[in-house]
Amino acid sequence: MSIKTCFPKSCHAFLIVSKHRFEGQFHSHFEEKVRPYIDLIDSLRLLGIDDNLALPTIAVIGDQSSGKSSVLEALSGVTLPRGSGIVTRCPLHLKLRRIRGGVQWRAFISYKEECIQFDDPSLVEAYVRQAQNKLAGDGVGICEDLITLEIMSPLVCDLTLIDLPEIARVPVNGQPEDIEEQIKYLIRSFIERDEIISLVVVPCNVNIATTEALKMAQEVDPEGKRTLAILTKPDLIEKGTEKNILDVVRNQVIPLSKGYIMVKCRDQQQIDNKISLEEAARVERDFFKRHEYFSCLLNEDKATIQCLATKLTQHLVDHIKKSLPLLSEQIKKLLWDLRKELSQCEAGPPLDPQKKKDFYISILMKFNDKINCSATGEAGNEYNLFVQLRSEFRKWKDHLDSTKSPFHEKVQAVEKEYDLKYRGRKLPGFSDYSDFEMVVQRLVIQLRRPAIDTLRVIRETIQKQFSDVSRSCFPHYPYLQNVAMNKIDIIQSKQEAKVKQRILEQFEMEQLVYTQDGIYMKSLNETSLAVDVQKVSEDNFAGLDSRSKYPEMLKAYYEIVVERLADQVPMLILYFMLKESAQLLCNEMLGLMDGANVNEVLREESEVSRRRVNLQKRIDRLTLAQEKLSNFL
Template sequence: MENDQGSFEDVSSTSESSKHALEGVFHSHLEEKVRPYIDLIDSLRLIGIDDDLALPTIAVIGDQSSGKSSVLEALSGVALPRGSGIVTRCPLELKLRKIRGGVQWRAVISYKEEYIQFDDPSLVEGYVQEAQNELAGDGVGICDDLITLEIMSPEVCDLTLIDLPGIARVPVKGQPEDIGEQIKYLIRSFIERDETINLVVVPCNVDIATTEALKMAQEVDPEGKRTLAILTKPDLIDKGTERNILDVVRNQVIPLSKGYIMVKCRGQQQIDNKISLEEATRVERDFFKRHEYFSCLLNEDKATIQCLATKLTQDLVDHIKKSMPLLSEQIKKQLWDLRKELSQCEAGPPLDPQKRKDFFISTLMKFNDKINRSATGEAGNEYNLFVQLRSEFKKWKDHLDSTKSSFHETVQAVVKEYDLKYRGRELPGFSDYSLFEMVVQRLVIQLKGPAIDTLRVIRETIQKQFSDVSRSCFPHYPYLQCVATNKIDNIQSKQEAKVEQRILEQFEMEQLVYTQDGIYFKSLNETSLAADGQKVSEDNFAGLDSRSKYPEMLKAYYEIVVQRLADQVPMLIRYFMLKESAQLLCNEMLGLMDGANVNEVLREESEVSRRRVNLQNRVDRLTLAQEKLSNFL
């Protein structure tokens, strides 16, 4: 066997070691050297480091019906799914772990959220098929989700490899037309990495130069430095072609730095006859020992599954050792870049529980401060609601003023109605005070609808502004945004109902027709009721000819009503919808501090937060990987 830099000495170098290989025994001193390196890479893959950079691994590829499954069965000691067409439909990470000390066989299969432990080797095939159906669906589709099968047994070598779907040439029923390209794309994603050893399975009874698997390996590894080929089905070759096959194995046809190994695994008839894998191993060795042409391969360490297992383990560990310095440098560079990028991200909640709680309190206080400044109308505040409210209050006042233009028509209509329905023996113009009240009430009642409309508009304005404050203060915290939005809506709804009731009460009070005498006289004077510039007062009002000045008297009182409503309605709205609503909202938000699950409340969902969390997770796993690697360098 060829020894690259960093390989183990004397592996399979004597007939005694070959005998031990036959028995499935890997020397203990070699195990002590091998296991830590393989465990290191497996631990890095377990923490997800292969999402950040490529890890040393062995990828198994082959055309359909190349014998790939049989090779993996022989290495692992368990039956894997078999059949025609695409059998492997998801990448299968096969982790073989040698155990001793009387411990029996056990295994774990994991994918997605599933994690199944079992101790019956006969269950492997069913569990793998179930996992593939779960990930790729029932049928013949493929999926790039990884299935991990870890087998712990006294009968295996320490080895990790990834089985990939067999290369399909023609789609079968139920497969998409581009299934071949889908499979090749999946295979390339593994074998194109410099860190991957490509294990190519090729049947002896086909022209090796025409196999799709070897072509793909050559495309990504033209010099063959990281490609090892396995020749299967040596019992099916045509007589007279044995020497040609020997030339292939001895690297004289398509040279590969890692060379070729020939194996003879169980055939379908042996499986049907329930020949065990252990028995198949003995049958394999006897086949090579007695073969006229291939017996020489035993002495050259180029035949049998046990020889393959030893070489694969050695090659993988050598590959890991060579890759470690570069891996360490890649981790350092990525950590530097990620930490720099993370420092430029907007800060999120601290991880320390107490600091996280303080951050939560501070976040709520900032929200309350903005809400209070919105409600107080502080100058220069970007959330100053009074800019918008003043505009709506002016519209209300303008509407009140606009009703004055139709005042005369309303008065005439009411007087005419009175004369038709209520006038008795009195002559026209001698109307009583009830007519005055009727006119006022008719005018005022028309203002109730617009007042409620103003309330609705301002409620929407305030609610939108408060919600904008919520989004600005809790941009990355959907829970807080949801809580704040619900509280804003509930409080505004209750306050709106309260204000509406107050406004209706105000209009009910306006039916009483009342004002202070002094205020009324002032309004009368402003309407030019007095003749010759004489001011009307309590002293001279008794002599005033009120019959002819009836409309002016009504107009004077209506001016008072308009002024009163122009102020009172906005004050009611401002107090209950803005001032009191802001206080209630702030109190309720502060109440979240009592017994709140801070971690849930501050759960983030945004592109910025997801990016920051993703960066932090990458930094964490790369830091852990760096610590693990430092123990080996």
């Protein structure tokens, strides 16, 4: 049974209380069927779904001075901004909600971060003007930002629509030269969507075919399947044109599937006389009843604001029902695309507090694992530092070996210097052990600076590797990355100072000129063998001509020193700069778990993280929207 044939013509859906019990019961039943669908779309819009998908709604458009504001006032029961030029400067999302149970009138207006609740209908106009000035600036400019005005009253119909700026053809009063194109672009961005019903407001006293609003509606909806036209100002038409207007209303001039409705709203004189909207509705009905030509429109359900309200609600709900399956499929596809895009992003911290803490612990452990892998030197590990360090240690060993080649010249130079400065009364050739010690000490001390240089290079290599691990483990967490970098630098500095002290101590010990006898004999024999000299043992060593074997003896001991330093310096560096540093760093990072503000620690600052967060928010909104839709499908 259709609304058109059964809904009582006398039931004023938003201005008068039903006179008959049947009418009241029917209207209540109608509301129960309508309200959930309108609330559904409003809730989806509140979720921000219209940022991604077009939602079914009614967009109100019209040329300047078309009577659009008067129509909206009659529907909403409140006074909206009026005046010359562009009155609607921002899209106005008008939500009308009929309430029962003795609840008084109240409203909300919201835009950007503002949300104002009030209970005085006379404040609506001022609040809307204030919102437009904040969004579009003082003056005559327009803005695409949405203003939402929600009105709850026992005297309104259940309806949601969007009021768009009036089409201005000629810039006036400082308007931009392209104001017409700006407005048309904004209007077109709404009405070109298949989910939008275009409510076109056209004055009866102009040629309907010349109105810009209807032309735009025809461009995007050439068959008129989702266009409904309102004819205003029927009291201003010229005598003799009444039948032409009737032809328009009866769809015989520019056919529209949803047809035409004629209304007569308050004129300026009635506004000046402060005639209420309730009284204006009564005057409107009397006008059509008494009109010679237009009275028939009452019987055809094609006249009065009350008829318009009923049809708009009916069209909107029908349109919503028709759109829901497609909307559900669009949400499913968008969810699939967003989840796929999110899966390709680097994983970030979960939203759940406990899971976020677990995530925090896991990335710290991952960091420590990589640091430990760097320190242990396991084969096949990309973080293996030993490959780089071995190369540096080989350079140290090569430097030590390189000092052997000019050894004979250095020995002769030292001996000559000794003879000149220190020999005293001794004849040449009568050398003693102190000569031997002095030569060794002079040669060994020259190796101290290269050892410290090797330490510096190794420190830089290790610190760079540890820093790279920090960047790879905490790429989107600046707090953690800064903490790790600072700890790496502090620990490496302390350990470098410790190793430097140990190396210097090692060279101080080398001044003792000591090694085990057996080790020395082995080295001396290897040196003697190289120059084809008699093999030496502890038994015959005392009877040998020490002077004749002095170069070999010195060289043999120097070989021992070189071998000792070739291992000792790298071992000191490896232990303190790598192994102990890694342990200290891991302990320091684990200490961050105690009493940490996880939200602050995991605060992300990167394009990837912002993209991931935005994707997750969109997925959450769409998932909630899908759940809401499932209850209606």
